[in-house]
Amino acid sequence: MRLNQVIVSLLETDMYKFSMGQAIYHQFSDYKTTWSFKCRNEDVHFTDEMVDEIKEQIKAYCSLRFTEEELEYLNNVKWIKGSYIDFLRLWQPRFEDFEITSDAECGLAIETKGTWLNTSMYEIPTLAIVNEVYFRMQYSYDELFESFKKRLDDKVNKLFSGEYNLGSFSEFGLRRRLSSEAQELAIQKLSGVKYPASAFVGTSNVYLAKKFGLTPVGTMAHEWIMCVGQGNHKHNPAYSNWYALDAWVREYGVLNGIALTDAITTDCFLKDFQLTYATLFSGVRHDSGDPYEWGDKMIEHYKSLGIDHRGKTLLFSDSLDFERADKLNSYFKDRAKVAFGIGTYIANDTDVPALNIVMKTTACNGMDVAKISDTTGKGMCKNPEYINYLQRCIDWRMQYGR
Template identity: 80%
Template sequence: MCGADKKRKKSIKMERIITSLLETDMYKFSMGQAIYHQFSDYKTTWSFKCRNTDVFFTKEMVDEIKRQIQLYCDLRFTEEELEYLHNIKWIKGSYVDFLRLWKARYEDFEISDDAECGLKIEARGTWLNTSMYEIPTLAIVNEVYFRMNDDYDKLLASFREKLDEKVRKVETGEYNLGAFSEFGLRRRLSAEAQELAVKELSKRKYPGSTFVGTSNVYLARKYNLVPVGTMAHEWIMCVGQGNHKHNPAYSNWYALDAWVKEYGVLNGTALTDAITTDCFLKDFQLTYATLFSGVRHDSGDPYEWGDKMVHHYEKLGLDPKTKTLLFSDSLDFEKADKLNSYFKDKIKVAFGIGTYISNDTCDEPLNIVMKTTACNGMDVAKISDDKGKGMCKNPDYVHYLNRCIKWRMENDK
């Protein structure tokens, strides 16, 4: 790591990593409000997965992760934090009142070393609770790993050096990114590193680029930025597949319908690839395409996807220049610059850039996820536009879901 051997720290007690319940991605509150109002009785199971083949979590790391999650479960929202949320125009008072009472439950977690990578995490309970655990858990796992498995000071130094270079290239106009936001909380090197990046990006003006905000609500509040985020794959998976009476090939219709019931024309960026974008477009017809302000890309070829969306809007008689393509799949500034150049005259473009901003060091970042694997006792799955990005414990259910999608694509004209 960083040109030197790994230096594992056998035992260390770190400071509290998650210091506020606002320290999560904005879409958790966007989805959370709709879950509270429409699906409060849903139960879900979440499972952690490390996709890196060369990563191992020691017993000491696992113990520290447990301790940090216990500390997270002790947090409560402050009145100042609740007031901040209530001032977001689509957040309703009834949901704020619920959050005033809300507290994470450590009893919902199962954490052990019973996994190939040395770390197993599962969370089970109400969707209202377990949905909120994903982002803080991943942030904790990342920070514990990098602080206990390497020379953190050297990693942070390389992070600062790379951050200065990328900021310089945007400042000089070498990269023109249009509107971009920081989306890196779940994959960040540390809370310190993410805040440094957000602070540096927010205090400058750029030719051809505008730093809009961050998905981290805590940092958005601290630096007076826009908290960015609408829906994640869990929304389509649970709303569309958690009701046993639903045909899962219509997951997007159920999810879009419930979203519009909650928000109307507000907070409207639809995620397209939960069960493939082609299947999504079957349901994203004139009503939803009009009501939603744009769509988010998270898998598949971004150019093919973007052209497909522009063509879809045109086919519906909608002016693509009134809509936004939000790209968020494994971006760096160079990729965003090229996508912006290609699409900027066809449609509005925005970028949510994660790991490249929050964990770009001389070492490889962790590729870790925590996904919904069951809802109401039933398997759920994502069939994205990229092979390998899905996660489901039951291959029979994946086969069933693929068959449903195939039947719909062939017969639902």
């Protein structure tokens, strides 16, 4: 490797990989998935040297194992069960599950295939590696890091001055961070202090949460709804949310309950988010579409069910910066518990644009799966015919079904 090792611990992933991972282990251990990398930036190109470095970094990641200290840390999370800890004690990433080539328009193609238990865990470390390799090898990293530090200091100063009133916010930037060094510095500067109108409550990066004594934050991602709802070929995919919510409640009851609404559109989600689930889940997460319209819609839905919306959490996590979060908090703060997961703006705000890269599930158990979000262009599926089928199922249910 030309660079220092990017991922140094198997805890260096987002918390929702463990919450989903435990439920996968207990209920869907035989599911197999394919994941595909995509760079949405039209002006980005990965050189052959970058691709070679990414391969070496992923090989190094695959050599890691959980330590007993790390497992003990996870064992103290109240919803993690001993059976899952025992599985993690034996678990290891497999480089054989990866196919990494330069055969893509952007110069980098990555695909992983294998059990969902394995491939789910690869997404976040892979994206973190791709980001750090790209920025260190494409630019003068030291200059980028200086611009990052200046912007970070400006953010912290505005929090101290009370210019921003964010209420509760967490850091969600691991997958798109400038570097491990940058993310650690951001969390170090944001944590352990009191702001007049904001509270930094945690990070999705479990490794850094452990290091700084913070709360590791995260529940479910789109893969959960896509694979649980569409991976069983007997399921009508328009009911994906029902299958996903049902499996989650079987695993966690009332614990660990923030539901993601937009995997197959929020309107379809609300068909299944009726009294039982709306009561059991402590709140919902926004990840696409107009956040004000979404929040108003969720509050009205809680009202229609006779549920006190002021006790429910609205977690916003879509392309946020402090200014957007401040405005959203001002709009919703008296009507719900408002929280924010802020990623790229904290972990990769420099003088050059951040990468817009994703790694998504594209097949489960040999069949296409897809996300149809509330924003055009945020979905990802290799088969347009499946997208058409899924959309027709959703449209029929919205017009005629329950």
